[in-house]
Amino acid sequence: MPKDTGIGARSKRREDVRFLTGRGAYTDDLAMQGQVHAVMVRSTVAHGRIVSIDTSAAAAMPGVLAIFTGEDFVAVGGNPAGWLINSRDGTPMREPKRPVLAHGKVRHVGDAYAAVIAETHEQARDAAEAVAAGTEIEELPAIVDMAAAVANAGNRVHDEIPDNLCFDWGWIEDNRAAVDAAMKAAPHVTTLELVNNRLVPNAMEPRASIGEYNPGTGDYKLTTTSQNPHLTKLLVCAFVLGIPEHKLTVVAPDVGGGFGSKIYHYGEEALVLAAAKKLGRPVRWTADRTESFLTDAHGRDHVTTIEVGATLDGEILAIRTNTLANVGAYLSNFSTATPTFLHGTLMAGPYKVPHVYVNLKAVFTNTAPVDAYRGAGRPEATYSLERAIDKMARELKLDPVAVRRKNLLKPDQFPYTTPVGLVYDIGDYHATLDKALEMADLAGFEARAAKSRAAGKLRGVGLSTWIEACGIAPSHLVGQLGSRVGLYDAATVRVSATGTIQVMTGAHSHGQGHETVFAQVVADKLGVAESAVEIVHGDTSKIPFGMGSYGSRSLAVCGSAMDRALDKIIDKGKKIAAHMLEAAEGDITFENGSFSVAGTDKAKSFGEIAFSAYVPHNYPLETLEPGLEETAFYDPNNFTYPAGAYLCEVEVDPDTGKVTICSFTCADDFGNVMNPMVVEGQVHGGVAQGIGQALVEHTAYDENGQLLTASYMDYTMPRADDLPFYQVDHSCATPCTHNPLGVKGCGEAGAIGSPPAVVNAVIDALHRGGMTQVSHIDMPLTPARVWAAMQA
Amino acid sequence: MYNFEFAKAKTIGDAVKALASDDAQALGGGQTLLPTMKQRLAAPTVLVSLNAIPEMIGVCVNDAGEVCIGGATTHAAVAREVAAHYPALAALASHIGDPAVRNRGTIGGSLANNDPSACYPAAVLGSGATVKTNARDIAADDYFLGMFTTALEQGEIITEVRFPVPHKANYQKFVQPASRFALVGVYVAQYAGGVRVAVTGAASDGVFRWAEAEAALSGDFAAGALDALAVPGNDMITDLHGSADYRAHLVKVMTKRAVAAAH
């Protein structure tokens, strides 16, 4: 019987009541008494020297209250990278200052070099145009192509960085020679050059921020579209503006999607705070869609050569990759971690491979900053691997399924230490593969292909067996690897006198459904109704601390902290119950919401214990404090390793090159599942984004650094009719061995595992159609690209 | 958006008068004009709405059997009301944009704008329709003068479009993936006097007639009649979404499909 409440139930998302009835409260919905409006003045050239900014005309315009330029922020700090990477030669990465407003130079189209604050938005916009008209920028040649950026020492994004190189990273450098030797000795080497296309995150809600300052108390408040309010607070206080940490509250109210782009701190957040202080009035800013395209941190953008050394029967002997990773014009907070420790460490995939070496050069260009986007590094690794393995199988005339079976780790090989620094704790990759093949009816493929042929279409099938690492941890390890933050999380469980419960979580929900799922866990554990539990998130004044939501970490890390706090609540409840029931603490058991004396019918309900904690008339006051509230911080001792097998079937129209997805099958291992409906929704959304990357999404800058795809007229988002009905399954579960809930995380899986399955399917279709010359097509596989490849 | 005055005309005469000033501009459904104004790329001082002029709204069939569509008639209304008279045209209208666009956007606005990727220009040219304005009648062959350029004078408004109804017709639209305008759209219509083939989306000069295909199909209205033909890539658009060669190729593919589907 499926459960109807608690862990494992398909509880309906409670947050949807407000979202679907228009009662969500997003940053831009919040009106503040006396508010004024900020408009950013942004560069229209990709690269230029700021010669002069004359703000006098703008300052005299109606309603204008203040104008800021880069000059105003010279004395304060910059927005730092969260992860320090060392190059192969041991030198630290180059980390240019990322100021609140550009100073001296502008470095990408959309780079803000001034801001206008006025009584109304229209007045601010008019004055922003006047500032732009009063600004002289000497345009410099744009640096767009990564290879050219590294080769051309004369033209620099940052004057102090000669070769536009942030770092040249080797993972693991000590293994390099051994990998080279293994590759040389391999009977067969498959080589593939591929581009992991740059993506614009396109959260439905654009970024928005409101700064407030109370001159009476000296308190600041920032309301902002953040996945990670505590990090933003830390960065604003400790690095950028120097506000004492106890004087700033950061609130991230309802947030309409982030996909990574709202993890980071952006200059506009510091700007509205500084402006609020100067004016003593709330200052608000909301991006328009063009600003979102130009300035939200983009995703992916790798150019990779991957080599796979193998035996003639398909056993993988060595993997070597060389990658140029675009970091854009400035280092966004996780931009240095994403292509390294979230990418290079995954390059062994779910396979038993003795030798793996990853070289990655991070390159500055005159484009928007690039950072983690749903999957973050792991989609790039998975795509390289799964494409190359498919190509290897084809070259060796082997069945791609058999090649994977041959190399996948076996269930008895865990824990498994990879040659790229991870320890996979548990998994059953053969089970998910078998499951996917069965669900997708691979056996019936030939019959379906014949039907397609009869209709003039080419049918193909593509496979991807993927693994990812979620819940980056533990803190002492990431610290050694260069992280400047810890990666634990925290939760406070507050039980009220009447037995209802609030849980303050460091994880932030912006579409994931935490308010429902976390409440299910609490209800299950305390034996109370889900409706008696409220999840509070997104307000640094209410929550102990948190590292936010990204990297599929919320339940695995913050959920574990919550679980620990619940244990403390139960422990304290037992003490209270022992006193009330006049029994020894050791004899108290807690089950289904009831504290009872083992072997008797003496019991107190959870509600009675809560009441007693706050009305302590019959209470062990000498040994126990009143109240029932506990906090726990949880620092995992390993990553979690979700894995799975994805199978995609496509039809290609040979006349037009158009690809239609016929079916998409996902067999995932997420460990224990708290709410199957929410997990399925996460997979659906992730796969939609993966299919978007594979088939339609394309971010193009021209040679002058102008973003050609700066609106939905040219940037294609996947729409409902581009997508199939998914078949998803998560029954092949191997619970995570090291967190209390046994969960692994499911938020990014779909976006990680799906792109290579789609591309493999298209290549398969073309080969079956006789176009065996086509060994690869770079994403997105638009009709035009597929058609062009077919003509080659 | 900059500030502007708003005038809601009740008659064609009122509208023409209101449009006499240089920086006044007609407003149809606003689906093209308003986004441009929001981006501050257009800044008319007066917007003259044509949406409340009864004589410019609706569909009828005249004595000559032509389908007459008021210049301010929405795509949705065309999709609905023309279906019984000229199904290929109604089908074209029903695939423009999304429901919101179809409920606001108008045939007059689309033709005045003459976007090189728009759908209506193919139907108008492919049907040999007549564009009627407040001042004159303009034959389709004289109306489209290149990308975003038409025979309309400053302040002239499209009051009606008259379509002769063919025996058979069909529009095939291969969408540009992002905008879902036509990457290549081909309108084929068979009349007693011959076949017309109009192509949108493909050429840098906007909608055009493919003369060789018209000749071949006038002789034999079958997809196979096009086998020997090829469209040269010279005048085709190359952009992010497709090369000139790809577009030229699609013109033939879509023409064949239109012939096969025509009814």
Ligand SMILES: Cc1cc2nc3c(=O)[nH]c(=O)nc-3n(C[C@H](O)[C@H](O)[C@H](O)COP(=O)(O)OP(=O)(O)OC[C@H]3O[C@@H](n4cnc5c(N)ncnc54)[C@H](O)[C@@H]3O)c2cc1C
């Ligand atoms: C999301 C989206 C998708 C779209 N998809 C498609 C598509 O697939 N195919 C397609 O063909 N189009 C598409 N369009 C365009 C749509 O059809 C527009 O409605 C049309 O191009 C303009 O019509 P309008 O009535 O909105 O004109 P407006 O935007 O009001 O005006 C456009 C121009 O025409 C002038 N004008 C308006 N009416 C008249 C008139 N009666 N006489 C003279 N001048 C006039 C205006 O002054 C202005 O210069 C799309 C638009 C959007 C926003």
